[in-house]
Amino acid sequence: MTQPKLMQGNEACAQGALAAGVRFFGGYPITPSTEIAEQLAEQLPKVGGTFIQMEDEIASMAVILGASLAGKKVLTATSGPGFSLKQELIGYAAIAEIPCVIANVQRVGPSTGQPTAPAQGDVMQARWGTHGDHPMIALSPWTVRESFDVAVKAVNYSERFRTPVIILLDEVVGHMREKVVLPTSDEIEIYPRRQPTKSKDEGYQPYAPEADLVPNPADFGTGHRIHVTGLVHDETGFPSGSAKITEECIKRLHEKINCAKDEITHYDEFFMEDAEIAVVTYGGTARTAYAAVEAARAQGKKVGMVRLMTIWPFADKIIKQTAAKCKGLLVPEMNYGQLVLEVERAAAGQSKIVSLPKYNTEIFTPAEIGNAIDQLLSEVAQ
C-alpha cells in the first residue's frame, strides 16, 4: 500500500495506465477528459515514455495504433465528440488486433451537447460505435480508486486479447476527488506484450491463433516483417476475399472474447441475500444508487443492488440470475435508457424491468432513486 492521496478519477486513470505499463499516449484536448492527457504529458517522459498532442481526435487514435505496433502499451483519452471521431480506427484496432485503450469520459450529447455536464450516453456507442461486427470490452469505474484499477485491467485485457478496450468514465467519477490508497507496483499484475512462440522457420504466421484464439503478431522492427491491414485477412495477415476466411476471421474475433467472458465480467452485489427488487447500476450513478439502497434497507425495505464494472461484454449471467430471484429490477442511468435494453434482454421476462432515465445534465439524487425503489416495491407487491 502507498500513502493516502487526494486524487481525481481522471488522475487515477492516468496513474493506473502508467502502473500497467502504458508508455505512449496520443491525444487531443477535450473536456472532461483533458486531465488524463495533462497528467501523462508530465509523467510519461519521466519514465522514458512518450506523450504527443495530435492535430485531431482521429490522428490521436492512429498514432497510438502505430505506437502499439512498434511495441508500446498505449492509451488515448477523449469525450463524446472525440469518441465519435475515433470510431473508425477503433474498428481498425479490432480487426487488425492491435492492443490499445481508449478512455472516454462521458458528457451530455449528442454532438457538442451540454459541455461538459455528466452523462452515461455512450454506453451503446462503446459497444456498436464502429461499423461491422466486432467484439468490445468496456469497463466503467464508480470510484476514484477503481478508476486506477480499471485502467490497469483495461491495459491488461487489451494486451491479452489484442483488442481495443474502452474505459467508460463519466464526468462524475472523472472529476470527483476522493482519498485513495493506491497499490504498490508489486501488488499489480501486469500482462506483458504477447510475443511470437514460433520462428519463421517453424512456420510462424502472425495472425495464427494460439489456444486462447488470440494471435501473436510480432512488434515492428523485430525481424518478422509482418503485414498489418484493416482488410479481412487470413493467418498470414494478408487480405483474402474468401467467404470462408471472412467467416473465420470475424468469428474468431468474437470467440476470443466470448470464451473468456466469465473471467472479464466484474460486478459487485450489495444486500442481495433476501432482496425482492434490485437496482442494476454502473459508473457515477451507482454511487447515488448505493446511498438510496442503503437508506431503503435502513427502513427495512428488501432492496439490493448489482453494480456492473464490466459493461461490455454484458453481464448476462448475473442479470439473468438476479432477475430469477427478484420481482423487479430498477435501472437508473444518466441517459435516455440504454443499458436497460440489455438488462431486459438478459432478464428475458423473469422480472419486471423499470428504466429510470435522467438526461438533463443533473446527476441523480438519492431521493429520486429512493422514490423509484418505493414505487417498484409497491408495484411488485400487488
Added chain:
Amino acid sequence: MKDYEEYFRNNRLPHIWCPGCGNGIIMKSIAKAIANLDLDQDKTVIVSGIGCSSRASGYMDFDTLHTAHGRAIPFATGVKLANPELTVIVITGDGDCTAIGGNHFIHGARRNIDLTVVLFNNNIYGMTGGQASPLTPTSKKATTAPYGTVDRPFDPCDLAQSAGATYIARGTAFHAAQLPDLIAKGINNKGFSLVEAITPCPISYGRRNKLGDSPAMLKLLSEQAVPKTAYSKLSVEQRAGKFPIGVLYEAQFGEYTEEYSHVIERAEGGLK
C-alpha cells in the same frame, strides 16, 4: 548490398494495378532507393493509407502497415515516435494524402518528424473508379465532375514547404532513373520529406480526359516536367502547363523524435 528485387514479396505479386498504371515504377523506385542506401530490411517500415498506391505496402518485404483512408501519416508518426531507430516510409496517393488525410499531412510536416512520404499522384481517385481529387487539375473530367472540375488543385510541394517539411522533391514515372535518387535523399533527410511522384492513370483519368494510352501520358509528363533550375529561368508565360522536377527545397530544423528525446532527458533529470 541487396538487389532491389529482394525487397518484394514475390508470393504477393502480380500486383492489382491496371495495365499502363505507373505505380509499379514508383514502387520499384522506392525499393531501389532502399537498396542504394543499404537499409536494414528488418528496421524499415512501410506505412500506407487506402487507395491504389497504398496497396504497394503489401507487395514489399518489410514490416508493412496498410492503414485506414487518409491516416498513414499519424500511424507512421506513432511507429516512428515509439521506436525512433526504425526508418519509416509512407506510401500515399493524392486523395489519401491531400483530401481525407490533408490535416495529417500538414501537421506531419509541421512537426518535421522523420518520415519520408512518397505521394503517388495520379490526379484521380483510381480505386473507386475515377472521382476528382484535390490534385485533379481544374476543368479536367472525372466521374464526379462530368462537366470538368471547378476546383483548383493544391500544389502538394508548396503546401508541404509552407507547413514545415525539410526536404521536398518531385519526380515522375517517366523520369524513372531519377526517382530512386530523389527518394533516397528524402530517406537520408532527418526530418519530414515529401517526394511527389506523378504517375499516369490511363484507365480512370487519361481515358476520360482524352490523354491517350499510358505511353502517350508518359510522353506528356516528359514534356510538362522541367528540371528545377531550367524551370526557374522560364517566364510566367513559359511556365504554363509545365512543372518543376528534382529536389525543390531543403531546410534544416530540429527533428521531432530527437527533440522529444531531449524532453525525456529533461524530465528524467527532474527539470522542466
